Amino acid sequence: MLIGTSRYDHLEPLPAVSNNLTALAAALAKPSSWGLPPEHCVTLSNPTTAEMTMAAVRAAAEQARDTVLIYFAGHGLIDPEGDLYRLRQALLTGRAERCVVVLDCCYSGLALGSMGGPADLADQASVEGTFLLAAAAETRTALAPPGEPFTAFTGELLDTLQMGIPHGPELLEFGALYRHMRISLAAKGRPAPQARDRNTGAQLALGRNPAYLPASGSAPPAGKNQASERSWPNPSGIRTVEGFFKALSDVRVTSGLTHQMVSQRSGGRVSAGTVSRLLNRESLPKTWQTTAAYLSGCGLPDTQVAEWQAVWMRLLAETTIKAAARPTAPRPSQEHHPTLLERLAGRVSRRNGRS
Known part of the structure; x- marks a missing residue:
């Protein structure tokens, strides 16, 4: 379930969020990634009410049996009624065995494309048996850099899905994904994400690691010729x-x-x-x-x-x-060639001698 809000009546628009949804849906459907069938990937763009959003989340949580993934990007998800609490309740009452929540959101709607949230963002969204990946640490704001097609957090997520994690595991497990994104974003001077996991949530995989290369000395899979x-x-x-x-x-x-x-x-x-x-x-x-x-x-x-x-x-x-053993070429002899001044001085001296 991919949810994004890019248009607002009283807050700065976030056009990058619309790009996030389109690109992320395409990335998750690739065979090299999750290979998610299109009918199992629902995109909700610019919902007009909080209830519309929660109804879509409840439907996804009810239909999923194995894993449900909820992604949200926009200015904010919390209101006085506590929408993160409602999100948590919707996932708890669903029938999926595992839940993943990815939040690229804010609450204050700062200018110049910045997005901010409260300190307890991850704790409010925690659900038993889930992995939560949030765009910003407690004291930082998430970013939607002006002029870039995606928000900083989702852009890094898309790059990782496409390029993989060098020297990483064969599968893009959420624990490894979080550590890689945290290092990469911090190296770029951008907000570092935060994560919460329960039970084996960190071992859930979002697809295969395109950068994975098995060691050449490892044993070949069963039925595979050693020569291959x-x-x-x-x-x-x-x-x-x-x-x-x-x-x-x-x-x-x-x-x-x-x-x-x-x-x-x-x-x-x-x-x-x-x-x-x-x-x-x-x-x-x-x-x-x-x-x-x-x-x-x-x-x-x-x-x-x-x-x-x-x-x-x-x-x-x-x-x-x-x-060091190569012989050194002899230096040319340093013959003295008189200068013009010296030649003139010699002529004057000879004339004086004759007179």
């Missing part, structure tokens, strides 16, 4: 610097990732441009960090990254020794 496992280039046979960079490039080809995807899966430690420059070098890098981040971003296990580091250290030592 990914076979990474072996660095042990590398003898030259040119061979090092050729094999380094083969790692990315084997991973099937673009430069941008390697950057994303490295957790931002290397940019796509840095990946390109690394693979097109002619001399070995003097430090190891960038190459290590690249190999990890491609999905190599730590044991194999250590093997690559040993080869890099060997080649670096060899090139250093060769450079």
Whole structure:
């Protein structure tokens, strides 16, 4: 159940909320994500009354048997009658075994696209057996940055559904999703979300992790041929610097990732441009960090990254020794060539001698 309010009579409009609903519904329906059938994803845009909203929530909670997810974005969800309490009661009386509540909302309707809420936002919406994900911490406001298509919180959620969590679990569990979004939003100087979970709520998954890469040394699934496992280039046979960079490039080809995807899966430690420059070098890098981040971003296990580091250290030592042993070219002889002033002085001296 996706609910959003973008138009208001007495508060600033939030056009990003309308975009939130459309993009989130499409993301949840993708086979790579939740694969939610369209008939099981209800979108309610700009409800005119609180009762209309609560009636839709009660209907969703009543129809769901396994999991019900309620998402709300807008200026606010609490009024003097306590709509968050009513939301909680509607979920408690439903028949779903698990409940997820995602709140990207506010109550004060601050100017310039900001959204704020009370300190007990998460506690008021807590339901036994649920996971609650809220857009802002107690002392911060959520944001709808002007000029951006989505609110800050939902935009980060959509990016994570599309790109995944580097080095994260195979499934986008809500616990991992919350931790990743909290770090990512804080790094951008944006409000960090908060979460509450009951029982196993944090282990619920919103879909598969697109950034997940199984370790190459893991056992293959039952019925799967061992030869079908990914076979990474072996660095042990590398003898030259040119061979090092050729094999380094083969790692990315084997991973099937673009430069941008390697950057994303490295957790931002290397940019796509840095990946390109690394693979097109002619001399070995003097430090190891960038190459290590690249190999990890491609999905190599730590044991194999250590093997690559040993080869890099060997080649670096060899090139250093060769450079030191290379004979130094003799410097040209320093013949003195008289300046114009010196030549004129010599002529004057000879004339004076003859006279």
